[in-house]
Amino acid sequence: MESHxxxxxxxxxxxxKLPNETILDNISxxxxxxTTLAIVGPNGAGKTTLFRAFLNLVPYSGxxxxxxxxxxxxxxxxxxxxxxxISVREFLTFKSTSDLENSLSSVGxxxxxxxxxxxxxxxxxxxxxxxxxxIIDKPNVLLFDEPTAGVDLDSEEAIYKMLNDLRKKNEITIxxxxxxxxxxxxxxxxxxxxxxxxxxxxESKEIMKPELQSVIYGEPVCVEHHR
Amino acid sequence: MISxxxxxTFSLLTGIFVGISAGYLGSLMVLEKxxxxxxxxxxxxxxxxxxxxxxxxxxxxxxxxxxFVSAVIIWHLGRVTKLxxxxxxxxxxxxxxxxxxxxxxxxxxxxxxxxxxxxxxxLDTTIAVIIxxxxxILVKTIYSKIVLGMISEELATSTGVNVARxxxxxxxxxxxxxxxxxxxxxxxxVGFLVVVPAAAAxxxxxxxxxxxxxxxxxxxxxxxxxxxxxxxLNQPKAGPFxxxxxxxxxxxVVIIKWASKx
Numbered sequence: 001m002e003s004h005x006x007x008x009x010x011x012x013x014x015x016x017k018l019p020n021e022t023i024l025d026n027i028s029x030x031x032x033x034x035t036t037l038a039i040v041g042p043n044g045a046g047k048t049t050l051f052r053a054f055l056n057l058v059p060y061s062g063x064x065x066x067x068x069x070x071x072x073x074x075x076x077x078x079x080x081x082x083x084x085x086i087s088v089r090e091f092l093t094f095k096s097t098s099d100l101e102n103s104l105s106s107v108g109x110x111x112x113x114x115x116x117x118x119x120x121x122x123x124x125x126x127x128x129x130x131x132x133x134x135i136i137d138k139p140n141v142l143l144f145d146e147p148t149a150g151v152d153l154d155s156e157e158a159i160y161k162m163l164n165d166l167r168k169k170n171e172i173t174i175x176x177x178x179x180x181x182x183x184x185x186x187x188x189x190x191x192x193x194x195x196x197x198x199x200x201x202x203e204s205k206e207i208m209k210p211e212l213q214s215v216i217y218g219e220p221v222c223v224e225h226h227r
Numbered sequence: 228m229i230s231x232x233x234x235x236t237f238s239l240l241t242g243i244f245v246g247i248s249a250g251y252l253g254s255l256m257v258l259e260k261x262x263x264x265x266x267x268x269x270x271x272x273x274x275x276x277x278x279x280x281x282x283x284x285x286x287x288x289x290x291x292x293x294x295f296v297s298a299v300i301i302w303h304l305g306r307v308t309k310l311x312x313x314x315x316x317x318x319x320x321x322x323x324x325x326x327x328x329x330x331x332x333x334x335x336x337x338x339x340x341x342x343x344x345x346x347x348x349x350l351d352t353t354i355a356v357i358i359x360x361x362x363x364i365l366v367k368t369i370y371s372k373i374v375l376g377m378i379s380e381e382l383a384t385s386t387g388v389n390v391a392r393x394x395x396x397x398x399x400x401x402x403x404x405x406x407x408x409x410x411x412x413x414x415x416x417v418g419f420l421v422v423v424p425a426a427a428a429x430x431x432x433x434x435x436x437x438x439x440x441x442x443x444x445x446x447x448x449x450x451x452x453x454x455x456x457x458x459x460l461n462q463p464k465a466g467p468f469x470x471x472x473x474x475x476x477x478x479x480v481v482i483i484k485w486a487s488k489x
Contacts, residue, residue, distance in 0.1 A: 055385050076381040084258055084377060087434035091378075094371045095386065117433040 008033045008070060008141060008173045009054075014062035016049050023049045024060075025197045028224065031190065033067070033140075036167055036174040038188035038204060040181050045194040047177045048077060051143050054175075070141055073134035077145035077177075081118040081126070088121075088129055089114040096136045103132040106169075107162060124155035131159075135166065142166075144176040156180065160187040181207070197222035231345070235458050237352040238344035238411060238465065242450035244359035245408040246420060250428075250446025251363055252401050253421035254439045255373050257429060266418030267313075267320035269405045271297040273327025273414050276339045280332060286339075287354065290409055293323065294402035302395045327414075341466035342413035344454055355407040362400045369393050374435065411454065416466035419473060420446055427477040430484050445480075449473035 009031040016024040024046040031037050039047050053060045055074060066072075092100050092114075101111055107128040113121075121129065127147055134142055147163065148156040164187050167174050178184040185191070185204045193200035193207070199221060200207060275293030279286030301315045308315075331339055338346070376383040376390045383390050401421065408417040424445035425438075432438035453469030462468070 052381070055381075057381060057384055072385070074382070074385040076379045076385075079379045079382070081378055084374065085429060085432040085434055085438045086374065086378075090435050094375055115434075120433075 005067075006032050008067045009175075010063070010065040012063040012065075014050075014053060014060055014064060016046070016053055016058055016060045022196060024053070024194070025222070026224075027062070027194070027198050029192060029198070029201045031173065031175070033173055034167065034171050035189040036164065036176070036187065037190045037192060038181075038184040039175065039177045039192045039194060040179070040184070041194035041199075046196050047194055048145055050194065051076075051145055051175075051177065054143060066141075071137070071139040072141045072143060073137070073139035074143045075130045075134050075145065075147065077149060079126075079130070084119065086118050087115055088118060091118055091129070092133055092136060095133060099136055103136040104129075106135060106166060107132045108158075123150035124152070124159070127151055127155075127159055128162075131163070131166075135170070135172075138170075140170075140172050142172055142174045142176075144174070146177050146179065148178070148180070157183060160184065163187065195222075199223060233349075234345050234347055235454070237347040237349060238454045238458070239451060241347055241352045241355040241407070242411050242454040242465070242469070243447045244356050245404065245411060246424070246446035246448070246450030247443045248359035248363050248404045248446075249408055249417075249420035250424040250443040251439055252366055252397075252404055253425035253446070254428065254442040255366070255370065255397065256401065256421055257425040258374070259377055266422055267316040268294065268297065268301075268401065269409070269414050269416075269418040269421075270320045270327075271316075271323040272406060272409055273339060274323055274330065276409065276414065277327050277331035277335075280335050280339075281330065287351070287406055287410070290414075291402065291406040294406050295399060297323070298398035298402045299395070302391075302398055306391060337464065338413070339409070340413045340415040341464040342409065342411045342416070343463045344411065344457055344465045345463045347410055351410055355410070358403050358407050362403050366397070366400055369396060370435075370439070373397055411450065411465055412469050413464070413466040416470055419470050420450065423470075423473045423477050424449055427473075427480040430480050445473070445476050449476060 007030050012028050014024060014027040027050070039050065041047050049058060052058045054064060089100065092103065100114065104111065104113065109128050109132065113125065118126065131147065148159050151159060160183060163174055166172065185208065188204045191200065191202065191204040191207050192198065200223060272290035272294050275289035276286040279289035297319055301319065304310065304315050328336070372383060372388045372393045375388060376393065380390050405417050405421065408420055412420060425442040427445050428438050428441035432441060449469055449472045452472040454465050456472065457463065457465040457468040
């Protein structure tokens, strides 16, 4: 039987509006602890803004209710690291001075990377370092804005698999923004499709049903979440 | 009246401390692509210096007041208009330079523009040492926050960093260091001390520790050798000599880096 405590996040009628533009309109859904939610949608659908609202970085209306014991680790989409002489060790130390080696080994990297400059890492290595950064202070929720951006196709699946393993091992809830519906479907429990409003929320497997293909390929139709 | 030997000692000490702190603060400015801000901000001090000379109060206070107010205006306009700091400083700097040159008494103009090592007193040196040490301690506490904000403002904000407040504090600290540097190098050239040592250090650094330490060392060496050279050649305007020393360090580093590729 489901209890109130099974949920880590409850969103009710969330909207983000600028004076002349609606960025997000009337989003409502609930997310169970220890699951992975993939957030998909075209460019400009409001995916990153949704994360920014979760983190209180933009003004919004509606309700965002996190579980009382929530601790969030966040990795944004764009980072400017190429022009800054900073080592992996220094970057990780900004957040925590202990557990550097453990965090790196959790993401499949060894200690030799600690003295390398962030700017010389490959796309895959950088993403892994960012994931290590996110988990270093042991959060129970991870927010990833396109964790496989700038990563080749082989590394992409490896990163999703690693996130899945991390979730199981550490009992964390993962919310991630992705463009790869066909890949992420295998590594997420739930999917939220956005196009300013919510066009789909449900189990990831459902989105591949023929009657729901319009969510991905057709004209968006806003839906309301029923509890 | 200060003896020549005392003036040299005071200038040298002031130069070394200003060089270290300007190099350290400049390492952030160069990363933030605000190099021109550091340079141009220094010119904003000129009207403040002029008022100090005209109305007989410590020109350092006038310079700092103008730098402080300018930094706050630039910070506020940057937040409101979303224009880059460089654009805002460029606009403010030309205005301040024009006003400064109009009101400063002509005999003092060259000294204000290029510094004078014969006029550095014990009080100037004490103020410079205290301010340099204080600003470096304060910058050390916000260094990682500023770098994190450069990597990603969202990342910094999500870890509890108030990016706007940190940037304001940083700009104010730069104003302080620029104000004390004017005595040695002059308003026209003090920005050099903020920019060039850091630019040289960035060429040969793969981590922040090495970068910030080298930047401070290059700043100190530029200043000290510039002051010594100016004293040796009996030319009290140390600014141009500090610039020459700094450029020599920069070129040496570039050549070493270039040669190491072969």
